[in-house]
Amino acid sequence: MMKFTKQNFIFLVGGIIIYVVDIGVDFWVASRYFCQGQYCWGILLLCFRGLSSLITQVFSYEWFKNDWEGTNTGKLKWIFLVHLFQCGIFIRYWFALKYGCQAAFKQKSSRDASETDPPNFIQKQAVDAVTDINMLRVFKTFLETTPQLFVQIYILMEHEKNNFCQYAAIISSFCGISFSMVDYQISLRKSLPDKDEFRVLPKLVYLLYKLLTITSWILSISLITLLSVRSSVILLLFLWICGFTWTLKQHTTFCKSRKMEYLYRTVVGIILIFTFFNIKGKKTKVCISIYYATHTVVTLGILFVYMFWKTSIIKEIHFTIVSILTILSLVLGIIFLVVYYRHFHPTAYCRPQACSDEVDGEAGQKDRVKIGRFQNFIMQ
Structure with missing residues (x-):
């Protein structure tokens, strides 16, 4: 049976921190380019972020709509509004933290428990919530992080002058790709049988x-x-x-x-x-x-x-x-x-x-x- 452990919960919390830091780094780097008069680079980086955010919000809302099909439409309207303001990923992190905390710290499941037992059901909810987040992070990695890494390396190769801002963006991109790839593969192993x-x-x-x-x-x-x-x-x-x-x-x-x-x-x-x-x-x-x-x-x-x-x-x-x-x-x-x-x-x-x-x-x-x-x- 799929298990959501305390270690998985710690990685989930770390993923939230990295996600927030990544947003801050993107806007900081873009603002630095604007201050230096390099408007094209700043706009390009923000375009990558905007495109990535738009597409991930669309998929996230569509998954909520599929999962909650036939349920309270008022809740779906609220979810739509949150996604409209590009904050859908935080709703998913909230659900993942909620189920993950229950699965890792509050639930005790027996080895012979069936799939319908509450402990196993909570375990599955936690794994599914994190899996959805990691699928969205795969989209973000290749719609935003990887193109941004390409742009930053190109800027370093084109110009003689380098600054801390560029290195911070490159390190941030490498970290984003690394965590996304590993988390994705972990979710794959947990979500597929045997x-x-x-x-x-x-x-x-x-x-x-x-x-x-x-x-x-x-x-x-x-x-x-x-x-x-x-x-x-x-x-x-x-x-x-x-x-x-x-x-x-x-x-x-x-x-x-x-x-x-x-x-x-x-x-x-x-x-x-x-x-x-x-x-x-x-x-x-x-x-x-x-x-x-x-x-x-x-x-x-x-x-x-x-x-x-x-x-x-x-x-x-x-x-x-x-x-x-x-x-x-x-x-x-x-x-x-x-x-x-x-x-x-x-x-x-x-x-x-x-x-x-x-x-x-x-x-x-x-x-x-x-x-x-x-x-x-x-x-x-």
Whole structure:
């Protein structure tokens, strides 16, 4: 049975603190750019935050509406008003703290308790509440935090003068990505049936795999942006079209409404620009190999192009450092990827007696009710 422990509650409280600090850092960094007369950078950072907040609020309200279908409409109107003012995530944190406190400190469940027993029910409520938050944080990571990291690294590479504000934004972005990735994988293990506990070593390997491959790719995109902003925009747009098209071909069924499903596929297309995610729970050895092989070829191509233009755009010493970091993080990231998938990845997405390779498959209808939204979410 899924368990919500005291350690999970402590991490939940830490997540709230990090979320609030991240908001403060974003507005502080943007205000610094405005004070320095760099209005474009300040507006761009705020646009990333605004877009991320808008999309996460839309999904959060839609999930509340689905969960509370047929209940008091007055409560839903109040929830809508809170989301309209971009504060829906705090409502979700309140529910998570409420259920999490009951599950971790006040409930005592027996080993042979059934799913309908109050202790088990509270445990499930706590896990589901935190899972929803972590799904929203995945959206936030790739709609806001990762693009902000790209912008900050680009600014550092473009300008000679560096300041504490830029380093604070980069550190904040790295922390946001790290916590989001680990929390997401923990929720995946808790929400899917018959999964091993996500221990310290698998967490570290998964974190390094994601963080290093994303860092390498962001450095590569930053380099091509220095060479030509237009080329960078065209490349990112092309990658999004590829990711969105692949998502369409997978026939995802995450949302109940057609409009929300297309919004979900659009967001997943953006996520696929930066990292690979398995959106259907199928075996993806071929897909992930093609994905990172393509990233490797593009990265090496960008570095090769820079060998001819580096003297006029970026200092040789800077190019040498960036190219070494790019290649090193890519190689190490792929090594950790192989180690994770070979030794720590939860390869089965269903119970043995109801084996179906697809997450949406007919086998496992009984588990689908227990698992909830994560059953049709990005599964990696």
